[in-house]
Amino acid sequence: MRPKSIAVIIVAAGKGERASLDGSIDPKQYRPVGGKPVLARTVQAFLDLPFVTSVTAVIHADHADRYAALGFSNERLLAPVIGGTSRQASVLEGLKALAPQRPDLVLIQDAARPFAPPQVIGDVVEALERFEGALPTLRVIDTIKRSLDGRQVAATEDREQLFAAQTPQGFRFGQIFSAHMRASTIRRQFTDDAEIAEWAGLRVAMVAGHVDSFKITRPEDFARAERIFGGDIAMETRVGTGFDVHPFEPGDGVWLGGVKIPHDKKLKGHSDADVALHALTDAILGAIGEGDIGVHFPPSDMQWRGMASTVFLKHAGKLVNEAGGRIVNLDVTIVCEAPRIAVHVPAMREVIGAALGIATFRIAVKATTSEQLGFTGREEGIVAMASASVEMPRGD
Incomplete structure (x- = not known):
């Protein structure tokens, strides 16, 4: 039995500069893939899921017009929230906006991951029946080297213990909100929400991720995204x-x-x-x-x-x-x-x-x-x- 309310925060407050090295002036989350902006695809992926109660996008203060141009009209899509100066701060702003609703669970999704499969999302939600947090991961298949100076190998990591994190990362709302509030009071930037949960002592489960749920970061990633959307990846x-x-x-x-x-x-x-x-x-x-x-x-x-x-x-x-x-x-x-x-x-x-x-x-x-x-x-x-x-x- 799924909880009564599952809120989704889509983090879209970045400027997307690394993906704009090819001369594009649009932030990556507003650039099209298959003729539709990346952010629009990410939002729609969650609106298509019947068990999602609400979706909130956290956007950059300069992108209000771009977001409005997406033209969404859905009662489950809440008004956008203006983000902070970092991803961590932007997620906290999204959590604050949801606080009056007190949803049972919250899923936190990168806007630049438009291809998160419904099965993966469902697995994250299901894992929250037993754990306080959950995230999709992929087993690392490359050999990983550690270096102190970027020139010489210092050690080889045990890849059997290494996993690449994806989103959405899911949590019980009250617990991750409290953890984020505490994290905001210390001088440390966490790499993702799961790390904040770990730091706060919450149990975080891993579920199987998907190779297509990659984060669009650089210009060449758009070519890969177009291949996925176009179905020409065999x-x-x-x-x-x-x-x-x-x-x-x-x-x-x-x-x-x-x-x-x-x-x-x-x-x-x-x-x-x-x-x-x-x-x-x-x-x-x-x-x-x-x-x-x-x-x-x-x-x-x-x-x-x-x-x-x-x-x-x-x-x-x-x-x-x-x-x-x-x-x-x-x-x-x-x-x-x-x-x-x-x-x-x-x-x-x-x-x-x-x-x-x-x-x-x-x-x-x-x-x-x-x-x-x-x-x-x-x-x-x-x-x-x-x-x-x-x-x-x-x-x-």
Whole structure:
């Protein structure tokens, strides 16, 4: 269950001078990628997520007209806040502006990271159920050398212990606000919000980041961003299908699409027998060539007995993310005579979207009957069929 309120602060108060070495007069956050300003893409990425309560951009005092020109009209996008003289000071200004609302959680995002995948954002939010802070990271793959003078190697670092930090970095609002207020009273500049949380004694978790969620810093980064947006980085669309069936047994309700629906029976299975989520999970796994649900969660393994099927769905989504892909859309059809499904469809879409970190407009849930024919017509069980469309890097 996600918290009731999740606020997002997008830090856009810098001048972006390093990305303007090619002669551009526009700060990097207002320069276009694929015909749309970077900041506009970053803001829209969070507005597309149904679990985000509000989005606040922290901007430079000289950029009010540029920001207004983005032309946003969304009740969840709050008035921009003028930032400070450093990133740390700008984040504090954003936190102060949110203080009257007291959101449960806050996500702090660099404006110059327009490609943060929904799955990564969702993973950060989920980690905050157990930790006070969380951030996406990438394992460092290059050998890292330490030097005291920039000319001679002094030591080689153990890269197995090194991770590159990304955003959004998420926190429980009251705790990070308090930590930032304390940090503002000392003569030290912290490199990111996670470091402030660590300094304040908060537990900070790491979740898997994504290679495309890089920070646009120099002119050449715009060429990379254009390739990502344009889809000419050897991406391809793959389609997977899933099919599952479970019989009824005596009970008090069925789990379908992550929602428990009152009924005089339940579905029989090793886990919670959520036939809709099983079909969806198989469809996603099929699209990325990763077998089926039984390969990853064998019914012979007792640890999965009674397990919520959202666990299986999240695992499939994580595999897509780790492979550098993204889920484009999902479609599931549930076949049964009873219980009635239609009234529960919005809740199912919300659960599926939250589990995978994707917007609900990418999810279709439909229900039909078999006109009283066959075992579903005799109300002996439920069938679900699903398809998944996934964009993945080409393997060749």
